[in-house]
Amino acid sequence: MQTTGNQYLVKKINKSIVFDTIRRKNPISRAQISESTNLNKGTVSSLVKELIDDDLVYEIGPGQSSGGRRPVMLLFNHVSGYAIGIDLGVNYILTVLTDLEGNSVEEERTPLQNLSFDSVISALFQSIRAMIDRAPDSPRGIVGIGIGVPGIVDEKGTVLFAPNLGWKNVNLSRMITDEFHLPVIVHNEANAGAKGEHLFGSGKGRENLVYVSVGIGIGTSMIINNALYGGASGFSGEMGHFIIESHGKKCRCGNRGCWELYASERAFLEQAKSLSVPSTDSADLDLDRFIQAANEGNSEVIQLFNQIGEYLGIGLTNIVNTLNPELIIIGNRFAKAEKWIRNPIHRVVESRSLPYHRQPLKIAFSSLGTHSCALGASSFAISNFFSDMKVPVG
């Protein structure tokens, strides 16, 4: 059933406009809000009053006069509640607690030894519990939980297929809601990372971007007109399974010549095995070890990074030619190798992309490091909270 127009809808729209204006232009006076939104001064006053009653906004005191009565400045009350953001990795869980502006106030990284379903879920619950316990007191408490998962997720928060976790049809959203009685938003890991970089990282202020998450596999996600394209699962899923060599190697997906066979962390590590690089005890740190070796001048390793970078460039060219993005952000673990893959990527994309597209493109690396996903996930919980909140139920 569609939503019909009536006065409540009008109020909801305007309250939301006023609130968003305060969040964005913070600190701001009622008069300035009226000016910038074209809403009547009286309307703004009454809506601000409600937002103050809702604990979402507060008055900070008089501001600078511009030749008349001094304005009362308003601030977004970003600590009126907190959100939890989770990056559910293949062998780790990164949990953050953020305020309603997305600033991280607590965080915890849990390495996963035991990858069985039950123990992953139990570790997940434990880390959520820890964040809830550590959250500061606030009028609204924890407003929601956002999770980024390396797999395909539907609108209802069911993980349909996450090969690297070995999950299939896991109704993650419900499991967590049942336990914690909080709103839960589950998204694909690349979607969360894209949103994180868009709000807080290299993509800040951009309206459109493509985020390429290069980890064990390759995931992708797009922000179009400031919104995530394509829902929770979206189209992101599996751009790693682009064919780039139609008669190439066999992939576990059943196809041949998939991009991630040539350009992912796994592709790198498989070829790197045979190189003579001192091993460390920790199996996790494989990639770091090779980056260090490259930094120390190991030419074989540098050469391998170069090769992987070139293949990354080939897949990126597909994205450039197809989607014509203004910005591509490379994130997730392999972004750590920026120094060694940056040049080959640029070289290949420069030489292969359509001349018409080459102009506006920028290729950047994640500036949030490994936090993009968790911060993006928390932002999903926050926007979900606001979109509920803005409805004047009472």
Add this chain to the structure above:
Amino acid sequence: MQTTGNQYLVKKINKSIVFDTIRRKNPISRAQISESTNLNKGTVSSLVKELIDDDLVYEIGPGQSSGGRRPVMLLFNHVSGYAIGIDLGVNYILTVLTDLEGNSVEEERTPLQNLSFDSVISALFQSIRAMIDRAPDSPRGIVGIGIGVPGIVDEKGTVLFAPNLGWKNVNLSRMITDEFHLPVIVHNEANAGAKGEHLFGSGKGRENLVYVSVGIGIGTSMIINNALYGGASGFSGEMGHFIIESHGKKCRCGNRGCWELYASERAFLEQAKSLSVPSTDSADLDLDRFIQAANEGNSEVIQLFNQIGEYLGIGLTNIVNTLNPELIIIGNRFAKAEKWIRNPIHRVVESRSLPYHRQPLKIAFSSLGTHSCALGASSFAISNFFSDMKVPVG
């Protein structure tokens, strides 16, 4: 500046809901509209009165009683105006005149001998003029012109780049508005074709689909949640320049191994040259000639169709794995070869796509033949007209 909520917005929303309901459920009574939209009966009455004054709706007379007063049935007045839709091909112009439901009432195909810019424009103007002259009398006359162009188009209707026409930065929209003083919508040819198939063809009733236009080159476009994804230019542009062989043939785009080098009409014709098939006088009918040869059992030609079909399948697999569509429609000229390419396409996609995706996918061929683009273009003009119309200016 954002649109704020006020009573005019409410009315615009509701009027639009009522009108859409009438268009979709035609014939329908006021009571049924109230029932299905949850709008108050009084509200519906007053909005219907306005729509009747606007010539958009009319009363057809009493309907079947269901045990009480007989309802007055309302009809969408689909001949209160007409729209022009144009498929601007590389060597032809197909123009249709449709009523406001998109039914074609007049059409004209103009072959282009002289491909110079001026003569193409002049032929275009002439065909528009012809449609205007042939349009039946109606309260609103011609409500707009929609054009599908084989190239990249921006929001303002400027053709940024159309290699096959040899156009660059042509403000087509303005040129036509200046001449005819009518609203003009210019879109990419694949977008128009996708919309055409979505409204009237193989994609009727679907919410999501990918349209692949296989002509000289390859264009693609997506409908997501009943809306065209990505605007006038959108992402459609150049999926034909997917890399499918990273060390393959050189493409005129500067890259190597692009999909359309292996799977387009041009790819077919280049290889078909060397086959021994009787030539006809008309150079245009090349493809038809080979289809006929295949139908007559020429095994070399059949083999070539088979090969092109397989490469089409490889690119389609990329689309399947990446976008996970429920429906792919293959359109434009090469769709005529359905009989010969259908099997290889299915075979390749079946064997190469991710098992998870394979389930819901259907691959169909255009059911509007070569009319998808022109009909879709006309539908753009119609929706543009309605979106203006629904604002209660008076």
Add this chain to the structure above:
DNA sequence: CCATATCGTTTATCCATTGAATAAAGCGAG
């Protein structure tokens, strides 16, 4: 100190939706 400008609130007015009442039209049982 006064003229002027700005800020925020208050008041009266406007307007679209709503629900209820009413009018109009039809069906069917006795």
Add this chain to the structure above:
DNA sequence: CTCGCTTTATTCAATGGATAAACGATATGG
């Protein structure tokens, strides 16, 4: 044929939110 019941469509007062204008409070600057 009549009466009672339904359904359809219109009318009307009430509701609630936006708006414009007036107003009080507060600041600046000469």
